[in-house]
Amino acid sequence: MVRRAASLRVVFGIVALDLIGFGILIPQLGVYGVKFGASPFTVGLLISVYSLMQLVAAPVLGRMSDRYGRRPVLLLSQVGSLAGYVLFAFAHSLPLLFLARIIDGVSGGNIATAQAVVADITSPKDRARGMGVIGAAFGLGFVLGPALGGFLGAWGGNLAIGLFAAGLVALNLAGTFLFLPETRAMGATGHARTLKGASVALSVPVVGRCLLLVLVFTTAFAQMEGTFSVYLLTRFLSSGPVPLQGGLFLQAALPDAAVLREASLRAGWLFATVGVLSALVQGGLVRRLVGGREGKPGREAPVATVGFGLTAAGLALLPVAPGYAWLFPVMGLLAVGSALVNPCLSALVSLHAPPERLGAVLGAYQAFGSMGRIVGPALGGWLFTRLGPGAPYGTAAVMVGLAALLALSLVAQARMAGAGDVQRS
The missing domain is CATH 1.20.1250.20 (MFS general substrate transporter like domains)
Structure with missing residues (x-):
């Protein structure tokens, strides 16, 4: 029971920090797309490409987590997010912004893997309560993220936004490595x-x-x-x-x-x-x-x-x-x-x-x-x-x-x- 509660706290931290980093960028992508000369249509594509990459990559990451374990997939996806945010921080052109969002979109399937961790460690009668942990983390991320993005963007532009988000991912990476045990049951079936x-x-x-x-x-x-x-x-x-x-x-x-x-x-x-x-x-x-x-x-x-x-x-x-x-x-x-x-x-x-x-x-x-x-x-x-x-x-x-x-x-x-x-x- 203690181990289960500790794992849920780690999952909450993973999703909350991930969604704060994502929320920071939501209202800012259009601003920096325009800064680098994007039309409104191109700004829309810049935002769409993240979800497109996430849709393509999430099933692959899910099958990988079934085969190799939740923990290594979470660690791998967090390394990808870290690289994407660092690239966003130092981007000075529209192609680099797109590349940053593509990398982060491919890595964005870690939310689904976090949900799999919750499913691994909760019984069916406690499943809804466990998934509520992820819902609460979503809410926290979308409350704090946009406000932080506004202040960071006004203070230091995309450099401050990207480095701050990368710092959150680095905390996530350390927390996952140090505190999250493997939760996948042996012989689990694929997605x-x-x-x-x-x-x-x-x-x-x-x-x-x-x-x-x-x-x-x-x-x-x-x-x-x-x-x-x-x-x-x-x-x-x-x-x-x-x-x-x-x-x-x-x-x-x-x-x-x-x-x-x-x-x-x-x-x-x-x-x-x-x-x-x-x-x-x-x-x-x-x-x-x-x-x-x-x-x-x-x-x-x-x-x-x-x-x-x-x-x-x-x-x-x-x-x-x-x-x-x-x-x-x-x-x-x-x-x-x-x-x-x-x-x-x-x-x-x-x-x-x-x-x-x-x-x-x-x-x-x-x-x-x-x-x-x-x-x-x-x-x-x-x-x-x-x-x-x-x-x-x-x-x-x-x-x-x-x-x-x-x-x-x-x-x-x-x-x-x-x-x-x-x-x-």
Whole structure:
């Protein structure tokens, strides 16, 4: 029991430090992409490439952890992340930024390996509580990361951001090496293939609809994340976009150092607000709104539907905000909406998945979310470049509005499916 608790603490530290490092870069990638001459579309690709590499590499790292052990895979992936952040720190061109994100994306499968560690050391009845450790680490990372990124970027640019994130990974590497024992059971089987898991998941009532919803929602939300820094620079910190021949929109000129510092601070504050509100909502409000008991269905589908509506409203209001201060309540809507949607959809999937296929179904759910994080930033950047700064947010609002209508039908379907019967054992 003592060893299990110690391992969970180490896993919490691994994921928290990893997500703080990742969160530091979220609002800053657009700033430094623009600094090196990237168009909004290229900024979207810069953000998408991380998730693309993660989607490709995560199954490989998962199979490696089954064959060679969790500990060596975690150590290897942390060395890769360390190299990626150091490269980001000293990057002086757009190709180097892309290379840094590719390296870190390939290494980003260590979250899945950390989840495997939790599964190794917890019994089925304690599994949800163990996975909650990872959820808490996610929340901490996304609260502290963006705010730290804003201050570091304003103070020392990409050099300070990259070296600070690399320092966090170095702490992770030392903690894993010194304190995390191997947890893989001898004779453990490999991970289910993503495509096989997806086909199984899509055929399950409720679960298939949740997969479609998380794909649409993540694609829409990632359009905002992928273009927000460029939108902030264009709308509030520069002379605005210049229409070019062929319907393209570009910055009038590359921003100077003072504008970049201001963009770093403002983006950091806004994303920190989103992180704090999301943590508060997911930390207590969602449980009260959903109700139900462990293993029993509650009001997940209705609460998710409300979340879709709030997110659609926030996305629609974002391009018409009259000033920077107005972005805080608008981002608040997005924070609360996403904090209602994400845990409710994942809970519905876990409640309605067949117990013998739970791992494959949850893997497919994560894969659909990853696809949204690949498509969303690139799509948002393309819309920004072709149609102007407000286009990604209007398009995303329509997508989430349609998802809200689909979620309404999920309410009746979830009630009829009887999740309690599916998960009763």
